[in-house]
Amino acid sequence: MTTNIPFDLAIVGSGSAAFACAIEARRLGASVVMIERDTTGGTCVNVGCVPSKALLAAADARFGAVAQSFPGVDTSAGPVDAAALVAGKDEIVDALREEKYEGLADHYGFSIVQGNAHFVEGPALEVDGRRVEASHYVIATGASAWVPMISGLDEVEYLTSSTAMELSKVPTSLIVIGANAVGLEQAQLFARLGAEVTIVEAQARVAPFEEPELSDALAAIFTGEGIAVRTAASVETVRSSKSGIVVSLESPWGREELVAESLLLATGRRPATADLGLQSVAVNLGATGEVLVDDELRTSNPRIFAAGDVTGYPQFVYVAGRHGTTVAANALADAHVRIDYSSMPRVVFTSPALASVGLTQEQAESAGFDVESRTLTYDNVPRAIVSRDTRGVAKIVAEKLTGRVLGVHLLSAGAGDAILAAVYALDENFSVDRLANSWTPYLTNAEAIKLAAQSFTRDVTELSCCAS
DSSP states (O other): OOSSSSEEEEEEOOSHHHHHHHHHHHHTTOOEEEEESSOTTHHHHHTSHHHHHHHHHHHHHHHHHHHOOSTTOOOOOOOOOHHHHHHHHHHHHHHHHIIIIIHHHHHHTOEEEESOEEEETTTEEEETTEEEOEEEEEEOOOEEEOOOOOBTGGGSOOEEHHHHTTOSSOOSEEEEEOOSHHHHHHHHHHHHTTOEEEEEOSSSSSSTTSOHHHHHHHHHHHHHTTOEEEOSOEEEEEEEETTEEEEEEEETTEEEEEEESEEEEOOOEEEOOTTSOGGGGTOOBOTTSOBOOOTTSBOSSTTEEEOGGGGTSOOOHHHHHHHHHHHHHHHHHOOOOOOOOTTOOEEEOSSSEEEEEEOOHHHHHHTTOOEEEEEEEGGGOHHHHHTTOOOOEEEEEEETTTOBEEEEEEEETTHHHHHHHHHHHHHTTOBHHHHHTSOOOTTSTTHHHHHHHHTTTSOGGGSOTTOO
16 A cells, blocks of 8 residues: 555545445555545435335335235225325435444544545545545546436426435326336336326337336336326427426327426436546546446546446446445455456336346347247246235246356346345356256245246146145
C-alpha cells in the first residue's frame, strides 16, 4: 500500500457496490474514504429493493385477503391507509440503513464524507472545495430513473418508482409506462392496494426479454386481476385535463387515449455520471452515460475503477456487490479477477414471481446451439395445487445433443427462491437427465424444475404425485 497519498482507495457513492468494495478493501488492510452527496446506502436500501419489496409484501397480504382462495376461510380487506403503510416501510428502511450501511463504516473503520465529488486532474477528487487524493478511485454512483422524451411530459406531475413509494394516498387510477421488472412490480402493487391500473409497454409483450410463454402467462394473470395491459403501444403525448392525466397511445390497433389520476414512469434507469468531471481524468463513457470498463472493471484511466449500476451491467444488487469486492481485489492486490455472469439469476417480484437463469431459447439459438426445450404448467405441480394457485409456467432450455441445461425459467409463487437450485445446476453443468434424477423435496414449488426436466423423456401427467 502507498504511504505518501492519504488514502489507498477513494470511493464515490455509498450503495451496495461501494460498501462491498470498502469492506473488502479494509479486509485487505487498505485505508478507505467514501464520498456520498445524498443519503447513505444508495438505491437498494433507500428507494429500490428494500422499500419496494416491503410494500409488495403488504399488497400481497391484502390481495390474499380479498381473493379468498380457500373454502371455509372468510377474509376481507378494507381501504388502505397509505400514510401508515409508507411509515412502516420507512421504519424498515431506516433500520437497515443504520445497521447494514452507516453502522458498518464505524465497524470496519472507514469514513463517509458528505458532499459533492467530482474528478480533477491528478487524478484526484474535489469534494465541496476539499481535495481528496488516493492511490485508486472507484466510481460507484449507481443509476437514476430515466425520463423519456414525451411531448407534454414536462407539463404534468408524474411519478417515478422512487417517488411512487412515498405517496400518502393510493391513487384511484394509475397508468404505468413500462412493463419490465419495475413497471410490472409497481403496477401490481398499486392494483392490489386498490387502484385501477393500466400498464403500457412499447414492446410486443410484457417482460419482453423473458421467455414468451412466461410473458404471456404473466399478462393473463395481470388481466385476471383487473390490470389492463397495452403492448406494442407507443406514447405520443401526455397532457392534463379536468379528468386527470391523459396519455395518447399509438398501437397496431389505432390511436387511444387513456385517462388516470396519476402517471408512473417505469422506463428504466440510466447510469448516474453527470457532474463527475470524468472527462478531465480521461474516463470514457458509453452511449447511455455508463462508465466503460474492461473485464477487470478498470476504466480507461488505470487508477480509476467502476462498479455496480454505473457500469451498465445488469442492475441487480448482487451484481453490484460482486463488482465491489472484485474492484477492491483488482485495484489493491492486482488480483486480475474476472466475473462470470453465465449463471447470474434475475427475479421480477410480481406475484407469482418471474425468475430466470441462463439463456432463453432465443438466446441459445442465436448463440448457435441446437436447442430442445420443455414447458410445464403448474397444474402439474402438487404444491401449486394444494396452495390453490396453479398460475405458473416452468421452462427448461437444453442443448439437444448433450442434454446440458442452458436455461431455467420460472413463473410461480416462490420462483425467486426456487431459482437458486437452477443456478447451482448451471454452475455444475447439469444435464436434463441429472436434473430429472436429483433429490427434490415433495410439495415445494422447486419441484417444478424436476418435473420440467422429467418432461423431456416422460409424460409427467401420467406420474403419481411423488413419482421420482
